[in-house]
Amino acid sequence: DAKHRFADYYADCPMHSVPREGISKAAIEKYLLRQEKSGKGLDYSAVLQIPNNLQTLRNYYSQMTLVDDCIGQVLAELDAQNLAEDTLVVYTTDHGFSLGHHGFWGHGQATWPANTHREAFNISLIMRHKNSIEAGQVSDELVSQIDLFPTLLDYTNIKSKSKIPNSSIAIPLENAVSSTRDAIYMEQEETRAIRTKDWLYMQRYGGHSEHPLHDELYDLKNDPEERFNLANDVDYTTTMSELKNKLEAHFTTYCDAKYDLWQGGTTKSNSDKAWYWQGVWGGDWQPTFEN
Secondary structure, three states: OOOOOOHHHHOOOOOOOOOOOOOOHHHHHHHHHHHHHHOOOOOOOHHHOHHHOHHHHHHHHHHHHHHHHHHHHHHHHHHHOOOHHHOOEEEEOOOOOEEOHHHOEEOHHHOOOOOOOHHHHOOOEEEEOOOOOOOOOOOOOOOOHHHHHHHHHHHOOOOOOOOOOOOOOHHHHHHOOOOOOOOEEEEEOOEEEEEOOOEEEEEEOOOOOOOOOOOEEEEOOOOOOOOOOOOOOHHHHHHHHHHHHHHHHHHHHHOOHHHOHHHOOOOOOOOOOHHHHHHHHOOOOOOOOOO
């Protein structure tokens, strides 16, 4: 149970806004693999219980309300100290989070193989700058987290020397115009993906003989909830090939060889599936930080 000043707001809430569905096969497989590789056996932990658990959902939403209230206090203090006019406020987070959507709880790493569904990777991005950004704008433009770096530099009048494929969204923000980005790219170890306004294509690493993985393709116009995998439908062979070429060109161009897992590199942090990459690159392979 939540134990803070907003806990009672949700104490009896039926949480009908959160879809209930069965645990996905991919989430169960991730759980079983984790238990097998850890050598601890099955522990019937909360991982497979919490997606449809009312207590957990109420706790989660009450915590969000608590965060919202605290953010409001920060904004009020900026106003009180007459700093709001000269302060760019960016509200965002590090990853998305499924609350049972697609049958898993958490972000993309909660399934095997990892996924890049909207719930797992879509994040909040709310910006306020009273001097330049018109309040109340809502945009469905494609924006990547890496776009924050050049955007902040724009607001501080510093020239970016970055060679990564990012672009400032300062001008679209201030002039309510479209950004120039036509695709965003994602990676979760053995899963790489490209998302456009029309398509989501997940490509899986294919070099582990004991654990063959399969690609996924979703038509976002006709299937916005990403339920129907079209990867094996011959009618979409051309579309998938075009997205695959674009995705592979992106990673070929911008990957740092030291951290290119798909070419024998390591991770920048940890990995919860070192066993997988050791099966590909040999037993000496290690993540930068071990889990």
